[in-house]
Amino acid sequence: MNSTPLIPLVKVAAGRQLARLEGSVPAGTARALTAGGAVLTIASAFLSWTWTADFPGDLTVSGYPGGLQWLTVTAGLLLLLQALSAYGVRGLRWLAPTGQTRALRLLALGALAVTWFTLGAIAEELGGLANLTAGGWVAAVAVLPALYGTRALPADEKPAARPATAPAWQERLIVTAIAAIGLGIFTYGIDTSYGELFEGFLISVVFSATAFFRSGLFERISALLTRQKPFAMTAAFVAAALFPLTQSDDHNANVGVNILIFATVALGLNIVVGLTGLLDLGYVAFLGVGAYTAALVSGSPYSPFHTQVPFWIAALLGGGVSLVFGVLIGAPTLRLRGDYLAIVTIGFGEIFHIAVRNLDGTSGPKITNGPNGIPAIPDISIFGLNLGQAHQLGSFTIGRFANYFFLMLIVTLIVIAVFSRAGNSRIGRAWIAIREDETAAEAMGINGFRTKLTAFALGASLAGLAGTVSAHVTYNVVPDPYVFAGSAPPNSAFLLAAVVLGGMGTVSGPLLGASLLYLIPEKLVFLRDYQLLAFGVALILLMRFRPEGIVANRRRQLEFHEADIPAQGGSTDTTTLSTAGA
Amino acid sequence: MSNLTKTATAAPLLDARGVTMRFGGLTAVNNVDLTVSEGEIIGLIGPNGAGKTTFFNCLTGLYVPTEGTVSYRDKVLPPKPHLVTQAGIARTFQNIRLFANMTVLENVLVGRHSRTKEGLISALIRGPGYRRAEAESREKAMELLAFTGLDNKADHLARNLPYGEQRKLEIARAMASEPGLLLLDEPTAGMNPQETRAAEELVFAIRDKGIAILVIEHDMRFIFNLCDRTAVLVQGQKIVEGDKETVQGDERVITAYLGAPLETETATEPGETSTETSE
Numbered sequence: 001m002n003s004t005p006l007i008p009l010v011k012v013a014a015g016r017q018l019a020r021l022e023g024s025v026p027a028g029t030a031r032a033l034t035a036g037g038a039v040l041t042i043a044s045a046f047l048s049w050t051w052t053a054d055f056p057g058d059l060t061v062s063g064y065p066g067g068l069q070w071l072t073v074t075a076g077l078l079l080l081l082q083a084l085s086a087y088g089v090r091g092l093r094w095l096a097p098t099g100q101t102r103a104l105r106l107l108a109l110g111a112l113a114v115t116w117f118t119l120g121a122i123a124e125e126l127g128g129l130a131n132l133t134a135g136g137w138v139a140a141v142a143v144l145p146a147l148y149g150t151r152a153l154p155a156d157e158k159p160a161a162r163p164a165t166a167p168a169w170q171e172r173l174i175v176t177a178i179a180a181i182g183l184g185i186f187t188y189g190i191d192t193s194y195g196e197l198f199e200g201f202l203i204s205v206v207f208s209a210t211a212f213f214r215s216g217l218f219e220r221i222s223a224l225l226t227r228q229k230p231f232a233m234t235a236a237f238v239a240a241a242l243f244p245l246t247q248s249d250d251h252n253a254n255v256g257v258n259i260l261i262f263a264t265v266a267l268g269l270n271i272v273v274g275l276t277g278l279l280d281l282g283y284v285a286f287l288g289v290g291a292y293t294a295a296l297v298s299g300s301p302y303s304p305f306h307t308q309v310p311f312w313i314a315a316l317l318g319g320g321v322s323l324v325f326g327v328l329i330g331a332p333t334l335r336l337r338g339d340y341l342a343i344v345t346i347g348f349g350e351i352f353h354i355a356v357r358n359l360d361g362t363s364g365p366k367i368t369n370g371p372n373g374i375p376a377i378p379d380i381s382i383f384g385l386n387l388g389q390a391h392q393l394g395s396f397t398i399g400r401f402a403n404y405f406f407l408m409l410i411v412t413l414i415v416i417a418v419f420s421r422a423g424n425s426r427i428g429r430a431w432i433a434i435r436e437d438e439t440a441a442e443a444m445g446i447n448g449f450r451t452k453l454t455a456f457a458l459g460a461s462l463a464g465l466a467g468t469v470s471a472h473v474t475y476n477v478v479p480d481p482y483v484f485a486g487s488a489p490p491n492s493a494f495l496l497a498a499v500v501l502g503g504m505g506t507v508s509g510p511l512l513g514a515s516l517l518y519l520i521p522e523k524l525v526f527l528r529d530y531q532l533l534a535f536g537v538a539l540i541l542l543m544r545f546r547p548e549g550i551v552a553n554r555r556r557q558l559e560f561h562e563a564d565i566p567a568q569g570g571s572t573d574t575t576t577l578s579t580a581g582a
Numbered sequence: 583m584s585n586l587t588k589t590a591t592a593a594p595l596l597d598a599r600g601v602t603m604r605f606g607g608l609t610a611v612n613n614v615d616l617t618v619s620e621g622e623i624i625g626l627i628g629p630n631g632a633g634k635t636t637f638f639n640c641l642t643g644l645y646v647p648t649e650g651t652v653s654y655r656d657k658v659l660p661p662k663p664h665l666v667t668q669a670g671i672a673r674t675f676q677n678i679r680l681f682a683n684m685t686v687l688e689n690v691l692v693g694r695h696s697r698t699k700e701g702l703i704s705a706l707i708r709g710p711g712y713r714r715a716e717a718e719s720r721e722k723a724m725e726l727l728a729f730t731g732l733d734n735k736a737d738h739l740a741r742n743l744p745y746g747e748q749r750k751l752e753i754a755r756a757m758a759s760e761p762g763l764l765l766l767d768e769p770t771a772g773m774n775p776q777e778t779r780a781a782e783e784l785v786f787a788i789r790d791k792g793i794a795i796l797v798i799e800h801d802m803r804f805i806f807n808l809c810d811r812t813a814v815l816v817q818g819q820k821i822v823e824g825d826k827e828t829v830q831g832d833e834r835v836i837t838a839y840l841g842a843p844l845e846t847e848t849a850t851e852p853g854e855t856s857t858e859t860s861e
Contacts, residue, residue: 418706425705426691426698426716433681433692440679443642445667445696445759454702 021151030152034104035083037146041076041111044142045069047135050122055131056194059122062135068118071200072139075111078208079146082107082215086153098216099156106214108150110207112143114200121196168228175228178221179235187246189519190255198523240409250390250399254473255522257401260408261470262489263514264415266498267507268462273496274504274553275423276455277435278334279342281484282349284492286460288482289325290318290467292356295374295477296367302374304367311380315411315468322464323457330456334449337438349484349492356479373478380407380472387472404473411469415462416507422458423505431455432505487531489518497535501542503549512550593656594619595794596671596763600650601640603633603818610636612818613650616796618763623785623795625809627802627829629838633818634798635676638765641796642666642673654763668696672761674752676768676798682741686732686751689740690723693758723758730754730784746777753784757793764788766797770804778804806830814838 025033049059049069057067065073085092086100096103119136123129132140166174185205192198212218225232244253269283297317299308309317333344360370368374379388379400387403398406422428430451433441442448471477480486485493494517502513521531542549594617603611611633618624626634639645641652643659643666652659654669672693681689698719704712727733730750735743740751749769756764769785770778778801785808789795799805805812806826813823816838822829829835837843 421706421708422702425702425712426695426700426719427702427705429684429688429692430695432684432688433695436681436683437679439644439663440675440681441692442663443644443667443673443675443679444693444755445664446692447664458702 021148023152023154025152027154030149031083031086033145033149034108034153035080035087035149037108037143037149038076038080038083038111040142041079041115041139041146042073044115044135044139045072045076047138048133049119049136049139050126050131051133052126052131055122055125056196059118060133068114068121068197068200071114071197071204072111072118072143075107075114075204075208078211079104079107079111082211094220095212095217096215097220099214101150101153101156103211103215103217104150104153106207106211108143108147110204110211112147113207114203115139115143117200117203118196121199125196171224171228172231174224175232175235178225179232179239182236183239183242183246186515187243190252191247192523195524195526198519202520237409237413241406244398244402244405245393245396247402250401253399253401253405255518257405257408257473258489259515259518260405260412261466261473262495262498262518263511264408264412264466265463265490266495266502266510266514267412267415267419268459268466269495270499270504270506270510271419271422271431271455271462272459273499274506274510275428275435276431276452278452278456279338280345280456280459281342281492281496282329282345282347282352283459283463283495284482284484284490285329285349285352286322286326286463287467287470287490288352288356288477288479289322289460290464291471291477291482292368292374292467293318293321293464294468294471295377298374298377298471300374300377302369302372302376308378311382311468311472315465318468319461319465322467323461325464326457326460327453330453330460334452334456346484346492349482353479353483356482368479371479373476375476377471377475377477380404382407401473404469408466408469408473411465415465418458418462420507427451427454485532487528488521489514497539500539501549503551503553505553506549506551509549509551509553595622595655596641596796597653597656598637598641598650599652601637601647601652602649603636603640603645604648609818611640611647611815614815614818614820616813616820616823618794618796620762621789621792621794622810623789623797623808625805625812626796626798626815627800627805627812628815632815632838634815635767636818637815638673638767638798641765642671664696667759667761670760670762671765672756672759672763673765674749674756674767674769676771678745678748678752680740680748680752680755682739684740685736686727686738686740686743687720687723687736689751689755690726690758691719693755694719694723696759726754726757729757729787746773746780749773749781750784753788757788761793763794763796766795766799768798768800770799770801782807 045065046063046069048062051060053060057069059066059069081092082095082100082104085095086104119132119140122131122136189198189201189205192201209218243256247253247256265284265287268286269280272278272280272283294314294317296303296305297307297309297314299306329345329348333341333348336344355364356368357371358364359367360372362370379386381387385391385403387407388400390400391398391403423431430441430446433444433446434448434451438448441451481488481490483491485491489495489498498513498517499510500513501517502511503509517535521527527534546552596616596618598614598616601611601614601616602609614637616624616626616637626637628634636645640647640650641659643661643663646661654666654671657669659666659669659671681692684692698715700712700715724733724736727736730753732743732747732751732754735747740748743751753764753766753769766785770781773781782804785795785797797805797808809826811823811825812829814821814829814832814835816834821834821838822832
């Protein structure tokens with residue numbers, strides 16, 4: 001027998017079982033169970049879960065949570081807050097504009113997942129469940145009442161209440177708080193010192209984010225951010241700029257700057273893939289062009305050109321040379337459509353990689369030093385400020401990578417500005433029109449080839465610009481990262497995955513996707529051998545459950561979830577759009 | 583139609599001469615001549631597969647005709663769709679080809695592409711000139727939406743419009759390129775009688791704006807209500823062209839649509855009755 005019909009069967013059966021729980025106890029009891037369960041969950045984290053400090057984070061202390069236990073505490077707190085909000089406690093109802101139960105169920109599931117994950121990790125690491133102390137077993141059971149309570153709660157069918165309009169200063173205060181929370185979550189994630197903590201962190205974030213997404217809170221927030229767009233942009237920028245100041249050592253700033261480089265290039269690719277709909281699988285070559293250009297004029301003793309130009313000239317040069325390469329590669333390839341274009345761009349990407357490997361003086365002119373690349377790239381000096389040295393800013397020490405982080409942040413800002421301004425203009429509309437229907441676009445007077453070439457070249461030059469910084473950050477430029485697929489970012493497959501995972505056609509999508517795709521391989525060392533497999537599985541799951549990416553462009557959201565949108569003429573504000581992209 | 587006398591004297595707007603389109607051994611359009619003058623509404627009818635849409639594609643640069651030339655305002659048109667639109671011919675498609683995931687307003691703004699010239703650099707700098715052009719485009723697009731009755735749906739996604747409004751939007755989008763000649767490919771396909779009447783009104787309103795129209799249609803009442811002249815295309819050849827009496831009375835047209843009669847007496851009957859009913 002074929003096993004495929006089994007999956008829906010199991011799903012239906014499980015659904016029935018869970019549905020049977022619904023209403024099995026009165027709603028009041030269920031709510032009390034939920035709230036009480038949340039308190040129990042929090043309390044259980046104060047016990048000692050294991051007997052030895054061999055498990056990282058020291059979970060042996062009673063009376064004080066440590067390490068992964070903090071995640072259980074957080075999950076319990078969020079659950080408690082949401083449960084209190086379900087009780088109608090004033091000042092907490094904003095937590096769930098459209099549905100308490102859905103959010104509660106996910107939060108309870110999240111608390112269960114993170115707690116059981118921790119216990120499982122202890123058992124796995126120390127060799128058996130015997131390593132759990134009584135406190136650990138209590139914690140395992142303590143999360144269950146809340147789970148049962150949320151399952152027994154009646155499903156909510158509350159229509160979205162109209163958001164109350166607050167005065168502008170209050171809204172700005174909320175935006176500031178959101179930026180601070182965002183920075184806090186990001187910093188916590190990047191600071192996680194061992195794999196288990198990062199995994200637990202990911203589990204917590206995924207469940208909580210889904211819960212608040214389902215409760216309608218995120219929709220409310222995104223509406224708020226749209227209303228306060230300039231202020232929200234500034235707040236996000238300030239939060240990003242504060243990130244290096246939260247770090248005591250320079251290592252995480254290095255991670256930060258690499259994420260920014262990766263994210264910026266992904267945003268450039270988003271112009272080509274997300275807006276114009278051209279599947280470019282060799283995009284990382286343009287990052288390489290920018291990096292090599294900057295390395296060649298950096299004054300490195302291994303560069304055949306013994307010149308050193310100021311960084312801003314090198315940056316312009318890197319962008320410019322990438323632009324030229326973009327036009328050179330785009331002009332022949334962009335006459336193809338769809339799959340053929342994708343295949344040809346892979347080819348050109350590989351040509352770049354192979355060419356720089358061979359321009360070593362034996363099989364070609366000596367320009368790139370072949371596989372050895374160009375090492376010893378000196379640090380950038382801007383207005384006499386050497387970015388290679390640590391500087392004091394008040395009581396904070398700004399290390400080398402923090403310096404580059406600030407520089408890269410400016411580059412990212414430029415790319416964001418270019419993306420959103422170009423995307424929301426005559427030329428951007430032409431790009432989207434070509435993505436939607438090239439024949440119709442041409443019949444509307446759009447020169448298809450030229451418009452596509454503009455997108456291709458602009459994307460290339462943005463990647464080149466990011467490449468110039470990356471050359472200096474890493475001290476050296478070698479051909480190896482600039483391939484189609486590899487086990488670490490950036491390579492073309494990762495870049496594309498960042499765009500698709502984050503959300504095509506949006507600004508925040510690729511930034512988020514790139515952060516995730518950089519941090520996961522960085523933190524989850526055990527995945528190293530199975531990384532590509534894991535990403536393949538993750539992308540398949542994503543395409544099945546959320547094809548528009550984590551951050552949905554309003555447009556694509558409407559495209560994929562038409563059934564979820566109220567029918568014609570129902571409520572106009574759900575189907576209307578404000579501007580392109582989030 | 584009172585326009586008949588006026589248009590006869592006007593210079594031809596569109597002049598297609600000897601247009602032939604061959605796909606390998608198949609001749610889809612064979613030596614077709616057609617002229618459209620200022621302010622005219624011309625119909626193009628024929629059975630399925632007669633080559634009407636292929637002929638349209640030859641006029642709009644989607645196909646390069648194997649033989650023959652198409653000129654617009656005495657200039658031979660280049661065989662590139664965007665240059666044809668630039669020259670002043672806009673079209674709609676038989677199967678609706680809107681930009682489904684753009685808003686209604688954005689669809690019309692795309693239609694204005696050939697009449698604006700702000701490039702990438704000015705979009706990045708966003709100077710006063712750019713803002714002015716963008717505001718003007720928006721205003722003109724909103725005017726067109728008001729003209730077609732879609733102004734209250736400007737922010738909806740094109741894909742979410744009902745079928746009839748999608749047809750209207752396609753016409754509005756085509757008009758945004760400020761054409762002198764509008765080619766409509768089956769504008770009433772799939773519409774109910776009321777919608778078809780509304781479409782007729784819309785076509786007249788467009789003509790009153792000074793835009794000539796060439797329309798492919800299967801709805802004969804629509805064609806004969808609207809058109810100053812009608813050309814009939816059968817198997818790639820234009821067999822007859824003229825006003826509705828000429829076309830309705832022509833035996834070859836009847837043969838093409840209804841098949842050749844077994845007896846000569848029955849052949850004249852449908853022609854006669856149809857002329858009677860329409861008068």
